[in-house]
Amino acid sequence: xxxxxxxxxxTSKHKMSEVQKSELKRKALVDATxxxxxxxxxxxxxxxxxxxxxxxxxxxxxxxFENKQDLVNKIYLQVKEEFTSYSFANYSEETPVExxxxxxxxxxxxxxxxxxxxxxxxxxxxxxxxxxxSSRQEGIKHLQPLLDVWNRGKEDQxxxxxxxxxxxxxxxxxxxFLIVMxxxxxxxxxxxxxxxxxxxxxxxxxx
Amino acid sequence: xxxxxxxxxxTSKHKMSEVQKSELKRKALVDATxxxxxxxxxxxxxxxxxxxxxxxxxxxxxxxFENKQDLVNKIYLQVKEEFTSYSFANYSEETPVExxxxxxxxxxxxxxxxxxxxxxxxxxxxxxxxxxxSSRQEGIKHLQPLLDVWNRGKEDQxxxxxxxxxxxxxxxxxxxFLIVMxxxxxxxxxxxxxxxxxxxxxxxxxx
DNA sequence: CGAGGATAAATGAACGTTCATTCTTTTTTA
DNA sequence: TAAAAAAGAATGAACGTTCATTTATCCTCG
Numbered sequence: 001x002x003x004x005x006x007x008x009x010x011t012s013k014h015k016m017s018e019v020q021k022s023e024l025k026r027k028a029l030v031d032a033t034x035x036x037x038x039x040x041x042x043x044x045x046x047x048x049x050x051x052x053x054x055x056x057x058x059x060x061x062x063x064x065f066e067n068k069q070d071l072v073n074k075i076y077l078q079v080k081e082e083f084t085s086y087s088f089a090n091y092s093e094e095t096p097v098e099x100x101x102x103x104x105x106x107x108x109x110x111x112x113x114x115x116x117x118x119x120x121x122x123x124x125x126x127x128x129x130x131x132x133x134s135s136r137q138e139g140i141k142h143l144q145p146l147l148d149v150w151n152r153g154k155e156d157q158x159x160x161x162x163x164x165x166x167x168x169x170x171x172x173x174x175x176x177f178l179i180v181m182x183x184x185x186x187x188x189x190x191x192x193x194x195x196x197x198x199x200x201x202x203x204x205x206x207x
Numbered sequence: 208x209x210x211x212x213x214x215x216x217x218t219s220k221h222k223m224s225e226v227q228k229s230e231l232k233r234k235a236l237v238d239a240t241x242x243x244x245x246x247x248x249x250x251x252x253x254x255x256x257x258x259x260x261x262x263x264x265x266x267x268x269x270x271x272f273e274n275k276q277d278l279v280n281k282i283y284l285q286v287k288e289e290f291t292s293y294s295f296a297n298y299s300e301e302t303p304v305e306x307x308x309x310x311x312x313x314x315x316x317x318x319x320x321x322x323x324x325x326x327x328x329x330x331x332x333x334x335x336x337x338x339x340x341s342s343r344q345e346g347i348k349h350l351q352p353l354l355d356v357w358n359r360g361k362e363d364q365x366x367x368x369x370x371x372x373x374x375x376x377x378x379x380x381x382x383x384f385l386i387v388m389x390x391x392x393x394x395x396x397x398x399x400x401x402x403x404x405x406x407x408x409x410x411x412x413x414x
Numbered sequence: 415c416g417a418g419g420a421t422a423a424a425t426g427a428a429c430g431t432t433c434a435t436t437c438t439t440t441t442t443t444a
Numbered sequence: 445t446a447a448a449a450a451a452g453a454a455t456g457a458a459c460g461t462t463c464a465t466t467t468a469t470c471c472t473c474g
Binding site (some may be wrong): 022056057058059060063 | 423424425426427
Binding site (some may be wrong): 415416417418419420421422423424425426427428429430431432433434435436437438439440441442443444 | 445446447448449450451452453454455456457458459460461462463464465466467468469470471472473474
């Protein structure tokens with residue numbers, strides 16, 4: 001039977017930490033998957049290895065996910081959701097465009113620097129055919145606040161009237177590239193670089 | 208025995224197209240690999256399928272490449288070399304910095320648009336752990352002329368004194384992102400977009 | 415409150431398939 | 445006719461997934 005269902009029904013008293021035992025196990029699976037996929041790629045990562053690193057039997061994974069594809073789809077959507085809810089946590093439609101963009105950009109940078117493994121995992125899923133098309137579509141929706149800021153910026157003639165894909169390519173995507181380079185050991189991102197990066201991003205789209 | 212060796216030794220008369228038969232076969236293997244890896248990912252692409260699409264026996268692949276890893280390493284380096292020699296074909300150290308950068312940028316864009324499958328293949332290899340570290344290092348060397356232009360630009364105070372990784376992230380990498388989006392069917396790159404993209408690139412790094 | 419039977423969760427071993435690679439034979443080339 | 449190239453079938457290992465069984469949890473009743 002599905003693991004999550006019982007978590008809701010379980011109303012026992014003498015179980016405090018145990019109520020979340022399945023959540024801990026799930027987290028271990030997520031972390032193991034992210035780390036292995038980042039280092040070996042999805043199809044070079046066997047279920048058996050994910051299980052071993054998460055200290056779980058391979059069969060247990062199938063209590064949490066339908067199959068290997070479902071595993072990566074679900075983890076992708078979960079991490080994407082973590083990423084965007086962190087990035088837009090302080091978002092308000094009242095904030096002026098330039099300031100709002102800067103705040104979002106900084107939180108995106110903070111997330112990518114602080115949760116580097118998750119950022120790299122997202123980059124790999126976004127750029128290669130490992131996740132389902134429907135999961136990819138689903139993931140894009142979460143970016144709406146950023147698109148809203150850009151639209152306000154275009155209306156107010158503060159931001160060039162460019163396609164959202166171009167705006168993304170020149171302001172957000174460079175961060176993914178830098179993170180990947182850092183993981184590959186080619187480059188070390190310092191605080192100074194982040195300031196320069198923000199200036200480059202803003203210069204590329206400001207009117 | 209190795210296939211290439213005999214190509215050099217073969218001096219027969221009544222073989223015109225046949226001299227390059229092995230080259231044709233190799234090209235078929237390269238094309239099949241690029242297409243399949245782009246659509247399925249490297250580890251989800253069986254040797255047997257590459258062989259079928261290239262109209263060749265699986266065993267024949269092992270006459271051209273040592274193993275599957277060697278296959279992707281060699282193809283990566285070959286395509287990277289095609290990419291850079293196209294991009295720097297008209298390069299001259301005499302050309303002024305801004306013009307030189309623009310010319311290189313345009314040829315890079317031309318290559319990526321005209322050989323989209325190869326551009327996507329490179330992007331996938333550059334961003335995921337499919338190729339060997341040594342091949343990756345080898346591939347980076349080919350970008351030297353671009354780094355030279357940037358260095359001249361920094362000396363002449365035409366370009367911000369940024370790390371080459373930042374300059375790459377903001378001027379070249381966005382093109383890779385846009386190409387991947389186009390392949391995924393989310394975005395269609397028009398001539399207009401390329402002009403806008405160049406302006407964004409230059410604005411992000413110019414002093 | 416505490417034991418024990420029922421139910422759910424977790425496991426390791428097993429299954430069937432697929433894959434990379436090799437071996438033997440056939441075909442092509444010189 | 446000899447030597448290289450190509451082929452298809454064979455091999456052994458690895459994988460995703462399932463199954464039968466064990467272990468942990470829960471609820472009821474003494």
